[in-house]
Amino acid sequence: MLSTQSSHDPQAFTTLPDRQPVLRVIPMPSDLNAHGDVFGGWVMSQVDLAGAIVAQQRAKGRVATVAVNSFQFKHPIAIGDVISFYGEIIKTGKTSITIDVQVYSTHQPQLAEAHTVKVTEAILTYVALHQDGSKRELPEH
Numbered sequence: 001m002l003s004t005q006s007s008h009d010p011q012a013f014t015t016l017p018d019r020q021p022v023l024r025v026i027p028m029p030s031d032l033n034a035h036g037d038v039f040g041g042w043v044m045s046q047v048d049l050a051g052a053i054v055a056q057q058r059a060k061g062r063v064a065t066v067a068v069n070s071f072q073f074k075h076p077i078a079i080g081d082v083i084s085f086y087g088e089i090i091k092t093g094k095t096s097i098t099i100d101v102q103v104y105s106t107h108q109p110q111l112a113e114a115h116t117v118k119v120t121e122a123i124l125t126y127v128a129l130h131q132d133g134s135k136r137e138l139p140e141h
């Protein structure tokens with residue numbers, strides 16, 4: 001049976017951050033696991049993309065993911081939910097950029113009873129690359 005609720009727990013309900021998301025997508029039926037919830041690997045892929053968008057802006061060019069430092073799935077995502085990804089730089093080094101990615105799921109956004117739940121938190125590190133794939137120093141801001 002397909003899951004149609006992100007979370008039944010009103011205590012988990014929250015509001016979206018007051019800033020633009022990096023990415024906003026709706027999962028499709030092909031993104032579900034055998035139990036009808038959105039597959040964790042799909043979420044990880046979208047989180048990697050969202051973090052990479054922020055890292056590329058800071059690096060002013062190509063980056064690669066060097067580490068997934070932490071990843072927590074806090075609540076399931078249901079098909080049809082609108083998933084919003086927010087990314088923030090929390091650390092930079094000589095060649096690396098560490099991004100905190102927060103993921104929110106909004107159920108039935110078109111209806112008055114819409115609700116939003118924070119579903120995932122992750123921290124990833126990216127490295128700035130030359131076109132040949134070797135690492136490079138981050139540019140000044």
Ligand SMILES: CC(=O)SCCNC(=O)CCNC(=O)[C@H](O)C(C)(C)COP(=O)(O)OP(=O)(O)OC[C@H]1O[C@@H](n2cnc3c(N)ncnc32)[C@H](O)[C@@H]1OP(=O)(O)O
Pocket residue numbers: 048052063064065066067069092093094095096097125126127133134135
């Ligand atoms: C969106 C995508 O591209 S997904 C693709 C999947 N990712 C990839 O294919 C990347 C494969 N990896 C690589 O090509 C190489 O490891 C590179 C080019 C990214 C890095 O080269 P290395 O010689 O290993 O780099 P090095 O060990 O010096 O680390 C580079 C930086 O990453 C940081 N870093 C390396 N490993 C980690 C880690 N596990 N956690 C956090 N930071 C790390 C280092 O601290 C360093 O940061 P700094 O320069 O800001 O001090």
